Amino acid sequence: MKGLFDKIGTKTCCSTMSKSDKKKYNVAMGNVLDMKTEYKMVQITGKLKLIRDSEKFLFFEYYNRIYPTIQNFDKSLFKTVVLDEGAVGPLSRGADVMAPGVIKYQNQSVHFKKDDVVGIEILNQGIFAIGLCLIDFEEMLLKKEGPVIEVYHIKNDMLDQNLI
Incomplete structure (x- = not known):
């Protein structure tokens, strides 16, 4: 498959991640997001979302499955x-x-x-x-x-x- 991030157009929406979304990620991934930190959720398409902190992208969600970015990959989780x-x-x-x-x-x-x-x-x-x-x-x-x-x-x- 050609990579998802070779040619991305403009994002459709960027919003602050809700507490319920943070909880969803923490349940799925094992407490990877600090509940007090502000994260942004960037909606690229209906099937692709990105999660970032103030410095870098941490995760992407594709077809409701959560993936780490290369920069945020943890061998103890994956x-x-x-x-x-x-x-x-x-x-x-x-x-x-x-x-x-x-x-x-x-x-x-x-x-x-x-x-x-x-x-x-x-x-x-x-x-x-x-x-x-x-x-x-x-x-x-x-x-x-x-x-x-x-x-x-x-x-x-x-x-x-x-x-x-």
């Missing part, structure tokens, strides 16, 4: 899949993560389930992208080919650079 440096080019051009790349470093990746939100780490470089698992880890090992993770957000896209 699983991580490791790929080698050869994945940077294809990911930067909009490719999804394919099974052979994950299988190569399966011992360094956390086993994931279908619909898990994961960070995609480039070996010795850190988190490079955020995506959604399309299949279970075990199914990937059996199939050994095809797309495994749909990528929504990559390093240096408009969201990562705070250009939205």
Whole structure:
């Protein structure tokens, strides 16, 4: 999938995040938002929202699923899949993560389930992208080919650079 944040038009709405929205995020993510801090919710489309504090974007919500930004990724909250440096080019051009790349470093990746939100780490470089698992880890090992993770957000896209 081409990244969500490659070419974003103008935002449709920006408002202060309500206490009930903060509670929703805290229940879903494990108390990640301070209830006393003011956060902004930026509505991009009917399916895409961004959450930011005064400095940077923290999360995005796409089809009612919450994802961290690369800058706000926490390995204690989300699983991580490791790929080698050869994945940077294809990911930067909009490719999804394919099974052979994950299988190569399966011992360094956390086993994931279908619909898990994961960070995609480039070996010795850190988190490079955020995506959604399309299949279970075990199914990937059996199939050994095809797309495994749909990528929504990559390093240096408009969201990562705070250009939205």
